[in-house]
């Protein structure tokens with residue numbers, strides 16, 4: 029290990045030209061990674077709420093097809109006109125909302141929260157650096173994200189509305205829908221992808237180059253490792269989708285037919301295109317990103333959960349190295365499993381076998397990670413606070429999500445399950461009560477570092493129990509519906525299909541259809557459960573209980589060893605790291621934790 | 635500025651010019667090969683091989699890849715693996731579609 | 738604010754920040770063009786028999802552009818070497834040359850594009866096809882004038898090398914025309930992916946020119962305050978420039994020669 033000692037940027041000569049940079053420089057065009065992290069957090073949380081509301085309205089339509097949406101119906105009618113006449117959601121509007129729900133949740137809410145907000149804020153501090161390696165690019169990355177978000181959002185209000193072809197945007201459908209929504213979608217994606225490339229290159233460089241003296245690779249907190257792997261996934265998997273996006277843009281704008289096959293018929297007439305293209309090509313390029321993307325969705329959440337668990341069990345993470353190597357393996361293998369989303373494209377058996385095998389292989393590191401985290405609980409004296417509750421609930425929820433993935437990974441069972449609500453149940457278990465619970469755990473956990481106050485514990489628990497119960501009310505029935513054959517993306521919730529088939533094999537039974545009402549009320553409950561969270565988030569800034577010191581959770585990692593909120597350049601003096609990230613309850617120490625930057629206690633001479 | 639220092643850059647400049655000439659020759663060969671009357675598979679293989687040589691000269695010498703740091707190699711090795719995975723598996727998947735077999 | 742290793746390499750990795758940053762960026766660029774080249778192969782292999790054209794592009798212009806880019810790669814390197822040897826004026830000359838060469842490349846590329854947009858395939862109602870460059874296409878005239886030739890069958894157009902027929906001035910009444918289309922991206926998938934690939938590549942060139950021009954012009958003040966960092970900038974921009982050259986080294990044979 030090298031031992032360069034850098035003078036940290038605290039000498040007065042430097043700070044002179046940093047005095048009072050003014051509102052715009054400090055909050056809007058800031059290059060401080062902490063401010064940028066907060067900008068990401070605010071924007072992404074707003075999108076999270078927006079994405080949720082889209083889905084809440086859709087759940088109404090599914091449960092009560094053709095009935096005016098309560099409360100917001102008139103608003104929909106004024107905003108969208110014909111497609112929401114009398115406040116009833118038409119199929120077109122349903123498709124728009126569905127496509128945008130997925131897009132917003134994945135690309136504008138959850139991933140930006142994980143990497144843009146948490147990654148930006150925490151990674152530099154956790155490695156002991158004064159900022160990101162490229163602060164200006166960091167600002168640019170947020171600006172690209174913001175513009176991408178604006179483009180996506182504004183597309184709701186153009187004639188014809190936003191994109192309608194799912195977050196997956198499969199051609200030919202995405203190309204033959206005659207409105208401009210898809211063009212906006214593609215343009216927005218190009219911005220979001222560029223933003224994410226800048227961000228991930230930045231995070232990787234920061235971790236490689238700016239680790240403080242003594243911060244060896246195997247002393248990095250697991251959260252930072254997770255960010256490292258996730259950033260690599262973003263860096264290398266997103267570009268092929270960018271390529272595909274540009275190609276689809278060509279098709280949409282110049283009328284080329286890279287994704288349109290020969291003899292394509294639209295509305296009973298052969299389409300006026302050159303043909304010869306391949307819709308399956310899009311699927312390859314899309315899933316080459318989108319499968320690694322699901323690990324981008326889960327890895328940083330696992331990182332957060334690991335930090336929270338280590339801190340609240342007061343004991344080292346069990347199998348830190350296994351966690352690290354499992355994440356690396358997970359990252360690697362996630363690049364070669366993508367076609368398990370495409371078993372139904374007429375794929376041959378040899379290649380299907382290949383992808384089934386890799387899919388099964390990738391569940392091994394996933395299980396290793398989950399097992400490590402579970403065993404970490406063993407024998408700990410667990411502190412049950414709100415962050416810990418969310419972290420604990422994360423484990424079984426992620427478990428359900430992962431295990432239900434296995435039947436999807438086999439082509440034989442996937443033939444039945446593909447495109448049903450079972451798939452929806454599967455990935456929402458990993459992303460909603462999984463990743464989003466991880467995010468909540470992280471927010472409750474690091475909030476004191478940002479504000480100097482705790483979030484209210486009582487309302488935190490209300491939020492937790494409400495979310496846990498209603499998440500399951502929403503998503504558990506979907507497995508039953510999917511197994512019974514209910515397809516996803518149907519704007520009437522399957523009622524027409526069932527009516528047409530009454531008594532026939534394959535018709536959906538009334539019980540299955542009735543579950544749509546259960547889910548609707550679950551979604552309403554879930555929405556209501558977020559109210560205490562939102563209020564708590566704002567209220568506690570001023571009125572929360574003050575933290576007793578800069579390290580209120582008695583944590584070991586570097587972000588807790590600096591002031592609250594951290595100084596502009598994070599540390600007044602460059603930290604020197606002496607130990608691994610999870611030295612809790614080390615025998616023979618007077619405290620039950622040893623911060624990473626605490627030198628070994630001088631051994632008393634005999 | 636020491637003489638050895640400037641001498642080593644002189645040598646380097648000379649090397650660059652040689653590489654430039656080599657790339658020119660490669661390009662000439664490629665164009666020549668494209669007009670040769672060979673089976674199209676052979677011709678394409680030849681052309682792409684020459685292209686790879688040219689690419690190696692540029693990446694290896696002009697971008698100094700033959701004497702880079704380990705960290706850069708690690709990044710690039712993974713990139714190349716995923717590149718091959720992307721290209722190889724999509725093409726393989728394409729070739730393995732049952733109804734196209736034996737056509 | 739001082740971020741460490743912006744100039745000096747970090748001892749254990751041996752790299753300064755911008756260099757590893759640039760390599761990471763290039764890694765993602767490799768995957769970007771990896772996606773496009775995969776798409777190219779996929780489309781080409783999957784094209785219905787006899788619909789993938791050959792020899793539609795101008796090999797002479799392509800070769801000239803290849804040479805120009807290779808030359809510009811050398812001039813960036815010489816620019817960097819000049820800085821290493823402390824010869825700022827020489828640097829200015831070489832980097833200016835790089836910019837000029839890059840602009841020439843773009844000029845030639847636009848000429849090629851223009852040529853494609855003026856080239857038309859005109860399907861006549863009697864089944865014949867007229868193929869050639871548009872000479873006259875007035876909206877209010879009842880005919881168009883094409884400099885080209887007639888073929889019976891579209892397949893005859895697929896091989897651009899066999900210029901069997903002589904090109905003459907063809908006057909075609911609009912009433913005889915069934916469908917008329919230029920050789921733009923919508924013409925067929927070869928042209929679609931050709932435009933896609935080369936436009937993206939040209940955008941990279943343009944980006945490179947902007948960056949290099951900034952470094953060369955307003956950014957060059959840094960040479961007098963922080964020469965080492967400035968030299969690093971030039972080196973890193975050079976890496977990007979070589980990568981763009983590298984992509985062309987594959988684009989040229991793949992699109993023009995095979």
Ligand code: HEM
Nearest residue numbers: 322325326368369391394430433434436437446447455458
């Ligand atoms: C270890 C476990 C996992 C396995 C074996 C697995 C397998 C699968 C398979 C085979 C599909 C395709 C199903 C179909 O469309 O027919 C699928 C869909 C999906 N999975 Fe997973 N998965 C796993 C973990 C995850 C994780 C951790 C996440 C996210 C954080 C995730 C997110 C998704 C998403 C978003 C989709 C659906 C995409 C769509 O069609 O819209 N999966 N999974």
Ligand SMILES: [Cu+2]
Nearest residue numbers: 319366368369
């Ligand atoms: Cu997947």
